[in-house]
Amino acid sequence: MLRLIHCSDLHLKSNQEREYSLQVLQEIIQLAVRQKTDYLLCCGDIFDSFRDFQVLATDFFKEIEKLSATKVLFIWGNHELHEFKAEKADLVLPANLKIFSFEGVDFYQDDKAEFIAVLTRPSDFKNFFLPRKPRFVLSHCTLLPNIFNFYQHSETENVHALDLSFLLSFQADYYALGHIHRFLQEFRENRPFVYSGAARICRSGELIQPGVVLLEFADKIRFTHYALKSAGVFRRFEIGIFGNNDFEIDTSGWGEADWIVLSFYGVVADMIDFRNRLEQKTDEIRKKIKVRRIDYLIEKVKELKHMETNPFIQNFLKKWQRLQNEQKYPPQVLGKALEIFLRQVSGGQ
Numbered sequence: 001m002l003r004l005i006h007c008s009d010l011h012l013k014s015n016q017e018r019e020y021s022l023q024v025l026q027e028i029i030q031l032a033v034r035q036k037t038d039y040l041l042c043c044g045d046i047f048d049s050f051r052d053f054q055v056l057a058t059d060f061f062k063e064i065e066k067l068s069a070t071k072v073l074f075i076w077g078n079h080e081l082h083e084f085k086a087e088k089a090d091l092v093l094p095a096n097l098k099i100f101s102f103e104g105v106d107f108y109q110d111d112k113a114e115f116i117a118v119l120t121r122p123s124d125f126k127n128f129f130l131p132r133k134p135r136f137v138l139s140h141c142t143l144l145p146n147i148f149n150f151y152q153h154s155e156t157e158n159v160h161a162l163d164l165s166f167l168l169s170f171q172a173d174y175y176a177l178g179h180i181h182r183f184l185q186e187f188r189e190n191r192p193f194v195y196s197g198a199a200r201i202c203r204s205g206e207l208i209q210p211g212v213v214l215l216e217f218a219d220k221i222r223f224t225h226y227a228l229k230s231a232g233v234f235r236r237f238e239i240g241i242f243g244n245n246d247f248e249i250d251t252s253g254w255g256e257a258d259w260i261v262l263s264f265y266g267v268v269a270d271m272i273d274f275r276n277r278l279e280q281k282t283d284e285i286r287k288k289i290k291v292r293r294i295d296y297l298i299e300k301v302k303e304l305k306h307m308e309t310n311p312f313i314q315n316f317l318k319k320w321q322r323l324q325n326e327q328k329y330p331p332q333v334l335g336k337a338l339e340i341f342l343r344q345v346s347g348g349q
């Protein structure tokens with residue numbers, strides 16, 4: 001039986017995310033050791049940029065070398081190929097690491113399986129030979145036509161879109177795809193097309209479970225998504241603030257690798273006071289609980305000087321809060337009402 005791990009979009013980064021992103025890599029490596037993985041498929045955007053590859057290549061290779069019994073197959077993604085310099089990539093690679101060409105179709109096989117890296121479609125491409133062993137295609141792309149219900153618009157930019165029929169012509173047993181940050185699977189001609197999804201949280205707002213795909217191939221292929229603990233998740237909180245600068249957040253369930261965004265809306269009498277209170281509160285949270293990152297968004301908070309002494313404003317806010325507590329109206333309606341009110345009383349800013 002063959003065992004594989006399919007991962008993509010780890011986006012190893014050499015800045016303040018270095019430690020966190022390398023930790024996720026280490027979890028993948030430990031998983032590969034534990035699972036006695038034959039192949040680790042790295043399907044693009046393993047590094048956040050080519051510059052990050054140059055800085056972190058040694059760290060990456062060190063981890064790969066721990067996998068004495070695993071062959072690592074690596075394709076470049078659009079993030080790495082941006083500013084990619086092929087002539088600079090004259091590094092000594094670990095013996096168990098194969099990096100495929102950055103364009104066209106490239107091939108690797110051993111006695112157990114065949115792997116085809118499909119980066120772009122060469123204009124003079126003729127048919128590929130038929131499979132003689134379990135065959136895996138690796139690609140960092142979107143598909144044409146799109147067979148998945150889910151594409152985030154931003155994810156379709158700056159990446160090759162490959163014809164489904166072109167990919168199907170390779171007759172692979174499994175299509176290991178990268179680029180889309182969400183775990184997705186679809187079958188065509190009984191062949192699985194699978195995005196492993198990002199291995200970590202790379203962007204604000206990414207409501208995904210980061211992980212890899214574990215594969216087993218005996219008489220047929222089985223695969224399942226595996227959540228990486230060290231990757232954490234993204235959590236966003238909408239917090240209404242009305243005059244007093246206090247707020248409560250439920251931090252139960254937060255993990256230390258989580259990325260927290262506190263998004264505030266409402267009104268305060270003094271923006272500087274509010275900002276100070278935010279700093280103070282965040283410090284308190286950080287003392288209580290270890291967490292990767294806490295950001296706050298305050299562009300939906302308006303400052304209304306004298307709001308405490310203005311009965312008209314006080315009346316509106318009281319009423320608004322009551323309606324919100326009653327939950328009779330959808331949040332969008334109440335949100336719009338508040339927005340219009342604030343625009344009126346703050347003189348249209």
Ligand SMILES: [Mn+2]
Binds near residue numbers: 159180
């Ligand atoms: Mn990508």
